[in-house]
Amino acid sequence: MKPSPKLRILEIAKNRFYRQGYYHTGINQIIKESETAKASFYDHFPSKQSLGVNVIRAYGVDVLVWFRGILRQSKTPNDFIREMTNAILNQIHSNESYYQGCPIAIFSCQFPVGEIPFSEEFKRIVVRWESLFVMTIAKWKEKGYLRFDTSEIALARDLITLYEGALINWRISLNEDYISRVFDQMKERLKLEAKK
Known part of the structure; x- marks a missing residue:
């Protein structure tokens, strides 16, 4: 079973922020790699900062x-x-x-x-x-x-x-x-x- 969009986004962000850094990772990259719709992303994380806090x-x-x-x-x-x-x-x-x-x-x-x-x-x-x-x-x-x-x-x-x-x-x-x-x-x- 595929994880929920929120979990997919979080896992991709954890990996990308660790490997590439926060400032070198874009929201669009995370959306694409997590196979999530942009609207779904913003439902779970209103901003990149919000995603960053959740990754921490x-x-x-x-x-x-x-x-x-x-x-x-x-x-x-x-x-x-x-x-x-x-x-x-x-x-x-x-x-x-x-x-x-x-x-x-x-x-x-x-x-x-x-x-x-x-x-x-x-x-x-x-x-x-x-x-x-x-x-x-x-x-x-x-x-x-x-x-x-x-x-x-x-x-x-x-x-x-x-x-x-x-x-x-x-x-x-x-x-x-x-x-x-x-x-x-x-x-x-x-x-x-x-x-x-």
Whole structure:
């Protein structure tokens, strides 16, 4: 069964905005590739900006689900390093996908800092990531893997920053050393919080 016009439009836009960029993708291209009537497009998305916001939300869900899968498998901080290593390496070496880095980071760099309504969506996504990491870090503390005075939010932000920073630098340079070094950096950051 063919997906609904709204879903087709959203999937094409997610793909095109990721591969070509927001400003290099036209509404007519999305309409044609999604095999949707122009009137139907505007029924679902009154403007390109509206479509952009919906794409950001969809990327946010995708990345949140990806992080959640990694963190669910991570009973310990060492498990997290292993799971994150496997997940990132699978992404950058996959022959089945066109991977350029985190879609949220890539998309956010296409707009001026603070541009409404996009910046509000990006902020909401980061808050969700932080909450997810904070919950996992709190569990690691309860189980005695981390010091009781570890700041969950500080550690969550550091791990997210290391991840995003490594991917951006890999994307800029195409040097995989940024990817291999991020795992050592995460280990060192987690060691600082390890219970002695």
